[in-house]
Amino acid sequence: MIPKETVDQILDTARVEEVVGDFVTLKRQGGSLWACCPFHNEKTPSFHVVPARGIYKCFGCGKSGTAVGFLMEYEKLSYTEALKYLARKYHIEVHEEEETPEQLQARQRSESLMAVSEYAFSFYKEQLKTEEGHAIGYQYFRSRGLEDETIEKYGLGWAPKSKDAFVLAAKEAGYKDEYLLETGLASQWEDGSVHDRFYDRVMFPVHSVSGRVIAFGGRTLLKEKSDKIAKYVNSKESEIYVKSRSLYGIYFAKSEIARRDKCYLLEGYLDVLSMHQLGITNCVASSGTSLTEEQIRLIRKFTENITIIYDGDSAGLHAAIRAIGMILKEGMNPRVVFLPDGDDPDSYSRKHTLEEVQQFIDSHEQDGISFKTDLLLSEAGDDPLKKAGLINEIADTIADIPDAIKRSVYVETVAERFGIGSDIILARVGRTRDKLRSGEIESRAREERRQQQAQRAQEQAPSASERRILEGNRILEPSEKELLGFILTEGCTPMNFESDSEFFSSEPQCVADFIDAALRADDISFSNEAFRNTYDAYFALFDEGKTQDEIVLALLNGEDRSVAGVVAALSQEKYELTVKNFSDALTTRESWLVNFVPRAILAYHDKRLQLMQNELMKELRDASAERQTEIMARLGTINEMKKTINIKLGRLKK
Numbered sequence: 118m119i120p121k122e123t124v125d126q127i128l129d130t131a132r133v134e135e136v137v138g139d140f141v142t143l144k145r146q147g148g149s150l151w152a153c154c155p156f157h158n159e160k161t162p163s164f165h166v167v168p169a170r171g172i173y174k175c176f177g178c179g180k181s182g183t184a185v186g187f188l189m190e191y192e193k194l195s196y197t198e199a200l201k202y203l204a205r206k207y208h209i210e211v212h213e214e215e216e217t218p219e220q221l222q223a224r225q226r227s228e229s230l231m232a233v234s235e236y237a238f239s240f241y242k243e244q245l246k247t248e249e250g251h252a253i254g255y256q257y258f259r260s261r262g263l264e265d266e267t268i269e270k271y272g273l274g275w276a277p278k279s280k281d282a283f284v285l286a287a288k289e290a291g292y293k294d295e296y297l298l299e300t301g302l303a304s305q306w307e308d309g310s311v312h313d314r315f316y317d318r319v320m321f322p323v324h325s326v327s328g329r330v331i332a333f334g335g336r337t338l339l340k341e342k343s344d345k346i347a348k349y350v351n352s353k354e355s356e357i358y359v360k361s362r363s364l365y366g367i368y369f370a371k372s373e374i375a376r377r378d379k380c381y382l383l384e385g386y387l388d389v390l391s392m393h394q395l396g397i398t399n400c401v402a403s404s405g406t407s408l409t410e411e412q413i414r415l416i417r418k419f420t421e422n423i424t425i426i427y428d429g430d431s432a433g434l435h436a437a438i439r440a441i442g443m444i445l446k447e448g449m450n451p452r453v454v455f456l457p458d459g460d461d462p463d464s465y466s467r468k469h470t471l472e473e474v475q476q477f478i479d480s481h482e483q484d485g486i487s488f489k490t491d492l493l494l495s496e497a498g499d500d501p502l503k504k505a506g507l508i509n510e511i512a513d514t515i516a517d518i519p520d521a522i523k524r525s526v527y528v529e530t531v532a533e534r535f536g537i538g539s540d541i542i543l544a545r546v547g548r549t550r551d552k553l554r555s556g557e558i559e560s561r562a563r564e565e566r567r568q569q570q571a572q573r574a575q576e577q578a579p580s581a582s583e584r585r586i587l588e589g590n591r592i593l594e595p596s597e598k599e600l601l602g603f604i605l606t607e608g609c610t611p612m613n614f615e616s617d618s619e620f621f622s623s624e625p626q627c628v629a630d631f632i633d634a635a636l637r638a639d640d641i642s643f644s645n646e647a648f649r650n651t652y653d654a655y656f657a658l659f660d661e662g663k664t665q666d667e668i669v670l671a672l673l674n675g676e677d678r679s680v681a682g683v684v685a686a687l688s689q690e691k692y693e694l695t696v697k698n699f700s701d702a703l704t705t706r707e708s709w710l711v712n713f714v715p716r717a718i719l720a721y722h723d724k725r726l727q728l729m730q731n732e733l734m735k736e737l738r739d740a741s742a743e744r745q746t747e748i749m750a751r752l753g754t755i756n757e758m759k760k761t762i763n764i765k766l767g768r769l770k771k
Contacts, residue, residue, distance in 0.1 A: 118213060119197065119200055119201075119211055119213055120212070120213075121224060123204070123209065123210075123211055123212070124200060126209055127200050127203050127204050127207070127209055128185070128674045129326075130203075130207045130209065130414065131184040131185070131203045131206075131207065132168065132171075132184070132417070132418050133166055133167075133168065133171050133172060133173055133183060133184040133187070134150055134166050134168045135184075135206075136184040136187060136188065136203070136206070137150075137152075137166055137173055137184070137187055138150075139206075140155060140191060141153075141155050141164070143166060144162075145378065147376060148167070148168070148169060148372070148375040148376030148377070148378070149165055149166065149167050149168075150165075150166040150167075150168070151163075151164065151165055151166070152164045152166075154175040154177055154178060154180070155191060156175060156178050156180045156190070156191070157175070157177060157178040159177055163175055163176040163177040164177075167375075168375045168418070168419055169371055169372045169374075169375035169376070169419060171183055171184070171418075171670070171673075172673065172685060173187060174685070179686065181682070181685035181686055182673065182678075182681055182682060182685045183673045183674055183681070183685070184203065185199045185200065185203070185674055185681075186673070186678060186681050186682070186685065188202055188203070189678055196676040196678060223356075226356065227356050227357060228661065228662075229293075229296050230296055230299055230300050230355060230356055230357045231329060231331070231357050232292075232296075232662065233287065233292050233296045233297060233300050233302065234300055234302070234329075234330050234331055234332070234357065234358075235329065235330050236287060236290060236292060237283065237287070237300075237302050237330075237333065238272055238274070238322050238330040240274075240283055240286055240287070241272075241274025241275060241276060241283075241315075241320040241322070241333070242272055242273075242274045243274075244274060244275045244276065244277055244282075245268070245273065245274045245275040247275075247277075249275070249277060249278065250274075250275035250277070253275065253338060254273075254274070254275030254319045254320075254338075255268070255275070257319055257338055258273055258319065261387060261391075261463070262391060262394075262467045263390060263391070263394065264394060267390060267393070267394045270369075271321075271322070271369070271390060271393075272322045272330070273319065273320065273321060273322075273390075274319070274320040274322070275318075275319060275320060276313065276315035276316050276317065276318045276319075276320050276335055277316060277317070278316060278317040279313075279316065280312045280313050280316045281311075281312045281313055282313060282316070283302065283303070283313045283315070283316075284297060284303050284311055284312060284313055287302070287303075294311050297311065298311065299355055299356070300352065300355050300357070300358075301314055301332075301352040301353035301354075301355060302314055302315070302333075302352070314350065314352075315333060315335040315350060317337065317338075317339075318335035318336055318337050318338070318350065319335065319336050319338065320333050320334070320335050321333065321334040321335070321336070321365070321386045321404075323352070323358070323363060323365055323404075324367070324368040324369070325363070325367075325368065326367055326368060326371065326415070326418075327368070327664070327666050327667050327670060328368045328664060328666055328667075329664065329667065331352075331357045331358040331363065332351065332352035332357075332358040332360075332363065333351070333352050334349055334350070334351045334352070334365075334386055334404060335349065335350045335351075336348060336349050336386075337349075337350075351404075359411075360406040361406060361409040361411045361412065362409075362411040362412065362415065363412070364401040364402065364403060364412050364415055364416070365386055365389055365401060365402045365403075365404045366389040366390075366393065366400060366401045366402060367401050367415065367416075369393065369398065370389075370393070370398055370399050370400055370401050371418075371419050373398040373399040374399040374401075374416070374419040374420050375419040375420060376399075377399050377420075378420050378421075378422055379399060379420055379422045379423075379424060380399055380400075380401060380416045380419065380420050380422065380423050380424070381397065381399055381400040381401075381423075381424050381426055381462075381478075382400075382401060382402070382403070382408070382416075382423050382424065382425050382426065382440070383400055383401070383402040383426055383427075383462050384402055384403070384404070384427055384428065384433075384436075384461070384462075385402055385404055385461070385463070386402065386404055387463040388400070388402055388426075388461055388462035388463045389401065389402045389462075390463075391462065391463040391466045391467055392462050392463075392466050392474075394466075395466045395471050395474060396471040397466070397471070397474065397475065400462075401416070407436070407439070408436070408439070408440045408443060409443075410443060410446075410447065413443055413444055413447050413449065414447060416449075417447060417448075417449060421448070421449045421450055422449070422450045422452070423444050423449055423450070423451055423452070424451075424452040424453070424454055424478070424482055425437050425440050425441070425451060425452070425453045425454070425485075426454045426455075426456065426462055426478070427453075427455070428455075428456075428461050429455040429456065429457075429458060433455070434492065437453055437455075437488070438489055438492070441453070441485035441486070441488070441489055441514070442514050442517060444485065445485065445486075445514060445515075445517050445518050446517040446518070446519075448518070448519040448520060450485075451484075451485030452482045452483060452484060452485060453482070453483050453484075453485055453488040454477075454478050454481050454482050454483070455481070456477075465477075486511065486514060486515065486527055486530070486531070487530070487534075489511065489514065490507075490511055490531065490534055493507045493510065493511070494507060504535075508531075508535055508537070508542065508545075509545060511531055511542075512528075512531070512542050512545040512546050512549065513545070513546075513549050515527045515528060515531070515542075515546050516545075516546045516547075516549035516550045516553065517553075524546060528542050528543050528546060592724050592727060592728050592731075593643075593644045593645070593721070593724050593725065593728060594644075594645055594648075595724075596717065596720050596721035596724045597643045597644065597645050597648045597721065598645075598648065598687065599717050599720075599721075600632055600717055600718065600721055601643075601648050601651060601652060601683070601687055602687045603628055603632065603710075603713075603714055603717060604628065604629050604632060604652070604655055605651075605655065605669060605684055605687045606687070607628045607665075607710060608627065608628050608629035608655065608659065608665055608668070609627050609628070609629065609659075609664065609665040610627055610628050610665075610710060611626070611627050612626050612627060612628060612631050612710060612711055612714065613711065628710060628714055629655070629656070629659055631714060631715075632714065632718065633656065635718045636718075639722075641725070647679045647680070647682070647683050648683060650677065650679065650680050650683075651672070651679075651680045651683040651684060654672055654675065654677065654680050655668060655672065658671055658672070669684060672684040673685060716766060719762050719765055719766055720766065722762055723759060723762045723763065723766070726755050726758055726759050726762070727759070729755060730752065730755050730756075730759075733748050733751060733752055733755075734752075736748060737749075737752075
C-alpha cells in the first residue's frame with residue numbers, strides 16, 4: 118500500500134488540467150477549460166475542466182471526476198496504478214508498505230491536532246467579542262480599515278492578555294497538553310507548566326487549501342520597542358502545518374485566481390486582507406517565510422501567472438529578484454509591480470478605489486526578466502565587467518525556464534536589449550542547461566526504468582470493463598439520487614425550521630443529519646448499491662467531523678471509483694434535480710432547503726410504498742384465497758399511507 122502521506126502529496130500536487138491536457142487539447146474560457154470529449158465522439162466541445170475545483174465533467178456523456186479518475190477511465194488503470202502514474206509525472210517517490218499500527222496512530226494524531234487548531238480558531242474569534250478583545254483587538258482591526266464583514270469572514274481574533282486563558286479553556290474542553298504543545302498553541306516553561314504561546318495579540322488564522330485552520334499568526338500591539346517582544350509570533354511547524362507549503366489567503370483566493378488566471382503575490386497578512394476587502398481577491402502572501410518552491414507549485418495548481426507586489430525598499434527588490442528566478446524555474450510567468458515610495462498593498466489599497474488600484478497594477482506591471490535586467494543594469498553602470506557579469510546572470514536565469522519557446526523569446530529580447538548577438542546568449546544558456554542536466558541523468562534513467570516496468574504491468578493486466586455507477590432500482594433510483602444529491606451539495610448546511618413546523622426540533626440539525634435520521638427511523642438503506650456505498654462513505658467522514666468540502670474531495674480522490682463517480686456526478690453545482698427547484702422557488706437557500714429536503718424524503722417514502730404495492734400486486738395473482746385477503750388488507754393500509762403522503766406533498770386535497 119502507498120502511505121497516506123505520499124497519497125496526500127500526490128493528490129495535492131496533481132493538477133487536473135495538466136493531467137487531462139496530456140491527452141486532450143484544452144482551450145481556456147474564463148476560469149475553465151474546454152475540449153471535445155475524449156470519451157465519446159462530438160464536434161462541439163462539451164468536456165469541461167474546472168482547475169479551481171480540481172474536476173472535469175462532460176455534459177455530453179456525463180463522465181466526470183478528478184485527475185485520478187480521468188487516468189483510471191481513460192487509461193484503464195487501477196487506483197494504485199493511477200496514483201503511481203501521477204507520482205512519476207510529478208517526480209514523487211513512492212515506497213509502498215503495509216499500514217502499521219503506528220501509521221494508524223499517526224493518522225489519528227493528525228486529526229487530533231487539527232481538532233485542537235480548529236478549537237483555537239473558535240476560541241480566538243469569541244475572545245474578540247469580549248470587553249477586552251473589543252476594546253483592543255477589534256479597535257485595532259477597525260483602525261486598519263478592516264470592516265466587520267472582513268473580520269468575520271477571515272476569522273480574525275484576539276488572544277487575551279492572560280498567559281493561560283486558552284490553555285485553561287482547551288483543557289476544560291478535553292484537549293491534551295501534548296496536542297496543545299505540538300500545534301504550538303502552548304509552550305512549556307522551565308518549571309514544566311504549560312501556558313499560552315499567543316497572548317495579548319491580534320490573531321490571524323492560516324487556512325489550508327481546503328479551508329481548515331492549520332496555524333496562526335499573532336501580532337503584538339505594544340508600541341514600545343523591545344528585543345524581547347517580537348512583532349509577530351507564528352505557529353511552529355507541525356504535522357498539519359508546514360510553512361513552506363502554506364500560503365496566507367489561498368483558501369479564499371483560489372477560485373478567483375483560477376477565474377482571472379493570475380495570482381498577486383504579497384508579503385503580509387494585512388496586505389492580503391486589505392486587497393481582498395477592496396475587491397481584488399486573487400491575492401496570497403507567503404507570510405512568516407521566504408517564498409518557496411512548494412508555495413509556487415501550490416499557486417501553479419490554479420494559474421501559471423504570478424505578479425509580485427512587494428515593498429520598493431532594498432529588501433523588497435532582492436526578494437523580488439529571487440522570486441523571479443524561482444517562478445521561471447517552475448515554468449511559470451513572473452511579473453513585477455512596485456507601489457509608490459512609502460506604500461505597501463495595505464496602505465495603497467486603503468487610499469485608493471478598486472478601479473485606481475487595478476489600473477495602477479495593470480499599467481505598471483513589468484515582465485520579470487525585463488525588470489531584473491533594468492535593475493541590474495542600473496547597478497552595473499558603465500563598468501564593462503559588471504555588464505558582462507549581468508549578461509551571464511540573465512542568461513543563467515533564462516536557462517532555468519523549462520519551455521524552449523519561452524527561452525528562445527527571452528534570448529532574442531535580452532540580446533536586443535544589450536545590443537549583442539543572440540547566438541552568444543544562446544550559447545551561454547546552452548552551457549548552463551548542460552550543467553543542470555548532468556546532475557539529472559541518473560535520476561531520469563531510474564524514472565524511465567520505473568515507467569517501463571509500469572507499462573509492462575499495465576499491458577499484462579486485464580482491461581477492466583466500464584462500470585455502471587448509477588445502477589439501481591428503476592422506481593427508487595430518482596428519489597435516492599435526489600436525497601444523495603442534497604447530502605453531497607448541502608450536507609453540512611443547517612436546517613432552520615420555524616417552531617410551528619411539523620419537522621421542528623429543539624436540537625438544530627444539518628441536512629445530512631436530517632436525512633439520515635429520517636431513513637434510520639424506518640431502518641431504510643438505499644437499494645442502489647453505488648448510492649448506498651457513497652452514502653456510507655460520506656457519513657464515515659462526516660462522523661469524523663470533516664467539513665463538506667473535505668468530505669467531497671476525499672470521496673472524489675478515494676480508492677472506490679464507483680463512489681467517486683457518484684460524487685462527481687451529483688456534487689456538481691448544476692445538479693439539475695435540486696438547482697432547478699431552487700431557482701423556481703425564488704427564495705433564500707435556507708428556506709429552500711427547509712421546504713424541499715422534507716419533500717424529497719416524503720417522495721422517497723411514496724416511491725418505497727409504490728414498490729411494495731407493485732410486489733404485492735404480483736403476488737396477489739397466484740396467492741391462495743386466505744393470502745389474498747391478507748394482501749388486500751395490506752394494500753389498503755399502503756393506499757392510506759400513500760394518500761397521507763400525497764396530501765402533505767400537495768398532490769391531493771384532504
